Amino acid sequence: MPEPIGFIGLGHMGLPMAQRLQSAGFPLRVYNRSPEKAKPLVEKGATLVKSPPEVATAGGIVITMLADDKALEGVATDELAKALGPGGVHASMSTVSPATNAKLAEQFARHGAAVVAAPVFGRPEAAGTGKLWICTSGPQSPKQRVKPVLDVLGQGVFDFGENVGSANVVKLAGNFMLTAAVETMAEASVLAEKNGIPREALLKMLTQTLFNCQVYNGYSARIIAADFDKVGFALPLALKDMTLARQTATDTYAPMPYLSILCDRYVSAIAKGRSKSDAAALALGAADDAGLKW
Amino acid sequence: MPEPIGFIGLGHMGLPMAQRLQSAGFPLRVYNRSPEKAKPLVEKGATLVKSPPEVATAGGIVITMLADDKALEGVATDELAKALGPGGVHASMSTVSPATNAKLAEQFARHGAAVVAAPVFGRPEAAGTGKLWICTSGPQSPKQRVKPVLDVLGQGVFDFGENVGSANVVKLAGNFMLTAAVETMAEASVLAEKNGIPREALLKMLTQTLFNCQVYNGYSARIIAADFDKVGFALPLALKDMTLARQTATDTYAPMPYLSILCDRYVSAIAKGRSKSDAAALALGAADDAGLKW
Numbered sequence: 001m002p003e004p005i006g007f008i009g010l011g012h013m014g015l016p017m018a019q020r021l022q023s024a025g026f027p028l029r030v031y032n033r034s035p036e037k038a039k040p041l042v043e044k045g046a047t048l049v050k051s052p053p054e055v056a057t058a059g060g061i062v063i064t065m066l067a068d069d070k071a072l073e074g075v076a077t078d079e080l081a082k083a084l085g086p087g088g089v090h091a092s093m094s095t096v097s098p099a100t101n102a103k104l105a106e107q108f109a110r111h112g113a114a115v116v117a118a119p120v121f122g123r124p125e126a127a128g129t130g131k132l133w134i135c136t137s138g139p140q141s142p143k144q145r146v147k148p149v150l151d152v153l154g155q156g157v158f159d160f161g162e163n164v165g166s167a168n169v170v171k172l173a174g175n176f177m178l179t180a181a182v183e184t185m186a187e188a189s190v191l192a193e194k195n196g197i198p199r200e201a202l203l204k205m206l207t208q209t210l211f212n213c214q215v216y217n218g219y220s221a222r223i224i225a226a227d228f229d230k231v232g233f234a235l236p237l238a239l240k241d242m243t244l245a246r247q248t249a250t251d252t253y254a255p256m257p258y259l260s261i262l263c264d265r266y267v268s269a270i271a272k273g274r275s276k277s278d279a280a281a282l283a284l285g286a287a288d289d290a291g292l293k294w
Numbered sequence: 295m296p297e298p299i300g301f302i303g304l305g306h307m308g309l310p311m312a313q314r315l316q317s318a319g320f321p322l323r324v325y326n327r328s329p330e331k332a333k334p335l336v337e338k339g340a341t342l343v344k345s346p347p348e349v350a351t352a353g354g355i356v357i358t359m360l361a362d363d364k365a366l367e368g369v370a371t372d373e374l375a376k377a378l379g380p381g382g383v384h385a386s387m388s389t390v391s392p393a394t395n396a397k398l399a400e401q402f403a404r405h406g407a408a409v410v411a412a413p414v415f416g417r418p419e420a421a422g423t424g425k426l427w428i429c430t431s432g433p434q435s436p437k438q439r440v441k442p443v444l445d446v447l448g449q450g451v452f453d454f455g456e457n458v459g460s461a462n463v464v465k466l467a468g469n470f471m472l473t474a475a476v477e478t479m480a481e482a483s484v485l486a487e488k489n490g491i492p493r494e495a496l497l498k499m500l501t502q503t504l505f506n507c508q509v510y511n512g513y514s515a516r517i518i519a520a521d522f523d524k525v526g527f528a529l530p531l532a533l534k535d536m537t538l539a540r541q542t543a544t545d546t547y548a549p550m551p552y553l554s555i556l557c558d559r560y561v562s563a564i565a566k567g568r569s570k571s572d573a574a575a576l577a578l579g580a581a582d583d584a585g586l587k588w
Contacts, residue, residue, distance in 0.1 A: 098489065121503065133504070161491075165489070169485065170486065170495075170499065172485070173483075174482070174500055174504065176481070176482055176485070177482050177500060180478040184470075184471050185471070187474075187551070187552050187553060188471050189467075190548045190549075191463065191467050191539065192464065194546035194548040195459070195463040195542065196460065197460050197463055205452045205468075206467075209415065210472060211471065211508075213506045214506070253584065254484045254485045254584050256484065256485060256580070258481050258552060261551050290548050290549060
């Protein structure tokens, strides 16, 4: 029988990931700030606990999947580290700053436990079907320990070495690239439409040819349909990611003009009341600026 | 026997395209400013003429494939239009401004000839093997007339209606998107490297997963290898394209902040002596700014 897994954070991404693990036979001990979210898991045998440290078994594995650095720091406390103890592994799967995971790694080490960064690419549908792409970094032996668990969640695991923050840098760089692709498609669409060409004709041609890949196919469909209500990647979380990328870039002296524009686009999107939209509503910024209504 | 084709412009793209047509059995009448470029075609039976209008046969098809608007206007004269005459079609395949093709269409119409815009996506290798992607626009009947010729050159032809400049807008928007992808990958690479992660690890992961398409695969390989000497798309031509896109965007009131950054990157690349490089050397701008040597 697979070993029990502690799971903290049952949001858009966390719940389908936990369900995937449960379907694969892992006994789960789960915690969520709003406990009612755990219902579908509890109905199938998961144990719902009342505080984050209680998900841990001594020397076991705990996965966290939370919205941001603050939420992660709120649960990844000394008490959790102590409950995991020697040999325990905290797989930190949220999109957070590399600095936060580095700090947690030091904190957990004081109790003999390890932190493995394992952020993911993919929307909730991918999380529920084991189709995530997972990036890992951290000490070798704990990484090998959690690998079979990650293999259930992802269709591929890419390792970025022993420095625990590295996978988070890759995740931030990847999210920068995918939101930059949205801005790029939006600007190209605006150029086309101001010249009498429907954005659908432009984007369909380009995504059938030079840009025939997941990011361009997925986001072009949303831009064409101006469909930003179904939230896979919440817009305020995209602002959070861009802000983390911006801070990481500043801390390491990496000028990124495209990233700067994205930060302002997301700030503007929230200023305009789009905080309930999908991150792809970024595209509306270019349309607004050109006097277009999408 | 297929009808004879007039072909003007035997550069990086034009020569392999003409060779492709010749291999498919089209008799060619060719003109190039430097006549020695025509040698491989003449050896296989093409007729080399001494002035652009001489490529035309009355009521026939002439293809132009030139570096820029000025070069096109230099050959697409009243004399050429007159030599084509009623029923003649000028397939204007260069990457030029929509305004230039619109002006040529009026000029050729005065002599009974039509202009079809048919710009292409693809590097010289694609041009020689019939793997281009071709966008067309212009009057319907001349478009149908040149379609069998374009089918020899391309693996797909996408039509954008009767407005002759539309295909050129699509071409400029597409070139903007592909150079924006280079800038995006360069900035992401800089973020990774300033945080101790080789750009190869980052870009290989992302192009195997979310960005597994022609543009990202091709340009990421060049960025990883810092290989900008083999020129498929000459850097000054990329500046020309971005400048045309910028002018078209300004003329039609389409603000494009990503495009503005690209224009400055290319201007800077030439200021730094990179005019003999491939357009992908754009990526060096982000590396330079971060104090990295690629």
